[in-house]
Amino acid sequence: MLLQTEAFEKETHVIVDYAATEAFAMNENVLGSLAFGDNEQPLKILGDGFRLAVHRDQVSLEPGFLFDYTARYSNELENVDVSAIVGFPVLQPFALGLDFEAEELSLTPAADADLRQVEQDAAVVIQGVRVIDNQVHVPVSYDGGKRASMSFGTAGYHTYLNQPIAERLGQPAGNVDDIAFGAPPVLGLSGMVALFPQPFDEPPGDLDVEWLLRSGLGLWSAYRLEINPNAGYLALTPQKDSNYSEADAAFYAAAAAEDIPALKAYTQTWPEDRNIEEAAGRWFDIGLRSGLPDDAQMEAVATGLSVTPERRKTHYVSGFVFPLFNSESKDERSSLVIALCEEALEYIGRSDRPSLRQNIQLMLGDRYLHAGNAHDAWKTFLSAAFYGDPRLDGVVRHELGRAYEALGRHRRAYSSYKRAAADLTPTPPPMKESAREGLARLRPLLDPDDPLLKEESSGG
Structure with a gap:
C-alpha cells in the first residue's frame, strides 16, 4: 500500500x-x-x-x-x-470481499453491491447481518437450532467460543459439533476450525441473542466471502473442506483448562507450531498465579524462545519481566525477575531493540540491591550509565546513589543523589524526593570541609 x-x-x-x-x-x-x-x-x-x-x-x-x-x-x-x-x-461504507486463494481483498461501495449477483456467485448467503455498537454480528445457530451471534473479525487467527456456553454444553474444550452459519442454519461451521473457549466481554446491550463466537482468519481463510453489513448479508463459498488443526485444538483445550502439563505436552508434540509463543506466555502466567518455582517459569520462557528469532529474543523475554517488575509480586518473585533480566541481556548484542538494555539493567540492579548484592547492583547500574539514554539520566544517578550508599561509599552516593536531585536533571518526582532524602541521610556522614558540601553552601 x-x-x-x-x-x-x-x-x-x-x-x-x-x-x-x-x-x-x-x-x-x-x-x-x-x-x-x-x-x-x-x-x-x-x-x-x-x-x-x-x-x-x-x-x-x-x-x-x-x-x-x-x-x-x-x-x-x-x-x-x-x-x-x-x-x-x-x-463500514463498503462491502468487504476476501479471497484467500487468490490473495485478494476488495472494497465495493455498499450501495453498489448487487445482491442478486452475489447470490449467483456464492454457495450460500447468510441474511440478518447487523451492526451493534460498531461491531458486525453474523447470525449463527447451535444446540439444536438455538439462535446466537458471531462477531466478525479479521485481525487475529483464532476463532473464540464463549467459554461459559461451552461449559454449559458439557464441552469445556470447545468441541461443539452442531454450530452452523445462519439462524435457521444454512451452512455447517463446526469442524471448519478448532474453537478456542475463552471468557467474553459483556455483550452489547442491543444484542438480543447469545454471543457465541468471535471469528478470526483461521475460519475465514477457508472461504471466499463478501460481507456487507449495510445490506445485511454475508456471502460464503467454501474453498477448503476444513481448516481444522489438531495442534490448535490441543492448545485451545489446554489453555482453556489452564492446564500446565497439557500446555507442556502440546509444545513438545508440536514444537514449531504457530501458537508456541502464546502457549508459553499462558504457561508463564498460570505459573505465576499458582506459585510455580523459578525453574519451571524459566522453562516456559525457554519454550517460547525456541521459536523466537535471535533478533527478537531480548524483546520476547522483556515481555515477561516488565509486567512482573511493575507488579505487586515484584518482591515475592524477585529471584525470577533477576533470572529473566539476566536471560534478556544474554541476547542484547544481537537484538533489534538495543535500547532495552538500559531499562533491563535498571530492573536487574534494583533486584540485586533487594537481594543484598550491592556490588553486582553497582556494576549493573554503572553499565546502565555507560549505555545512557539522556531521558533516564536521573533514574540512573538515583540508582547509583542507592548502590554506593549500600556499599558505604558515601561521597560517591552523595554525588549521585545530588545529580539526581538537580532541577535540570529529568528524574521522576518520587525518585527526586528520594534523592533529597538520601542527601539528608548522608550529609552528616561527610567531612564538614568536603568540597561537595562547600559547593552547596556557596550555591554551586
Whole structure:
C-alpha cells in the first residue's frame, strides 16, 4: 500500500481489522512524520485497484502493537513495515470481499453491491447481518437450532467460543459439533476450525441473542466471502473442506483448562507450531498465579524462545519481566525477575531493540540491591550509565546513589543523589524526593570541609 498526501508519501503494509473501533490508527513514528498540504484533509491509501481516503481527523495513534508486529514478521513482510490499522469506521461504507486463494481483498461501495449477483456467485448467503455498537454480528445457530451471534473479525487467527456456553454444553474444550452459519442454519461451521473457549466481554446491550463466537482468519481463510453489513448479508463459498488443526485444538483445550502439563505436552508434540509463543506466555502466567518455582517459569520462557528469532529474543523475554517488575509480586518473585533480566541481556548484542538494555539493567540492579548484592547492583547500574539514554539520566544517578550508599561509599552516593536531585536533571518526582532524602541521610556522614558540601553552601 501507499500512504499519500501532498506533503507525505510512504510505502507500507496496513492491517485490515473489521473489529477495530478506531478509524485509522498509525504507528507513532509514521504518525509523527505525517504531514498535509495547505487545507488538505484526506490521507489517501492506494494499492493495485484499491483506493481509500481517510479524513485527517480520523487518524489516531495506535498503542505500539505495530512496531512489535513488524519486527516479528519482518522476513514475511519483506522488510516493509506495517504502519497502520484500518478499522471499521473506514470499512463500514463498503462491502468487504476476501479471497484467500487468490490473495485478494476488495472494497465495493455498499450501495453498489448487487445482491442478486452475489447470490449467483456464492454457495450460500447468510441474511440478518447487523451492526451493534460498531461491531458486525453474523447470525449463527447451535444446540439444536438455538439462535446466537458471531462477531466478525479479521485481525487475529483464532476463532473464540464463549467459554461459559461451552461449559454449559458439557464441552469445556470447545468441541461443539452442531454450530452452523445462519439462524435457521444454512451452512455447517463446526469442524471448519478448532474453537478456542475463552471468557467474553459483556455483550452489547442491543444484542438480543447469545454471543457465541468471535471469528478470526483461521475460519475465514477457508472461504471466499463478501460481507456487507449495510445490506445485511454475508456471502460464503467454501474453498477448503476444513481448516481444522489438531495442534490448535490441543492448545485451545489446554489453555482453556489452564492446564500446565497439557500446555507442556502440546509444545513438545508440536514444537514449531504457530501458537508456541502464546502457549508459553499462558504457561508463564498460570505459573505465576499458582506459585510455580523459578525453574519451571524459566522453562516456559525457554519454550517460547525456541521459536523466537535471535533478533527478537531480548524483546520476547522483556515481555515477561516488565509486567512482573511493575507488579505487586515484584518482591515475592524477585529471584525470577533477576533470572529473566539476566536471560534478556544474554541476547542484547544481537537484538533489534538495543535500547532495552538500559531499562533491563535498571530492573536487574534494583533486584540485586533487594537481594543484598550491592556490588553486582553497582556494576549493573554503572553499565546502565555507560549505555545512557539522556531521558533516564536521573533514574540512573538515583540508582547509583542507592548502590554506593549500600556499599558505604558515601561521597560517591552523595554525588549521585545530588545529580539526581538537580532541577535540570529529568528524574521522576518520587525518585527526586528520594534523592533529597538520601542527601539528608548522608550529609552528616561527610567531612564538614568536603568540597561537595562547600559547593552547596556557596550555591554551586
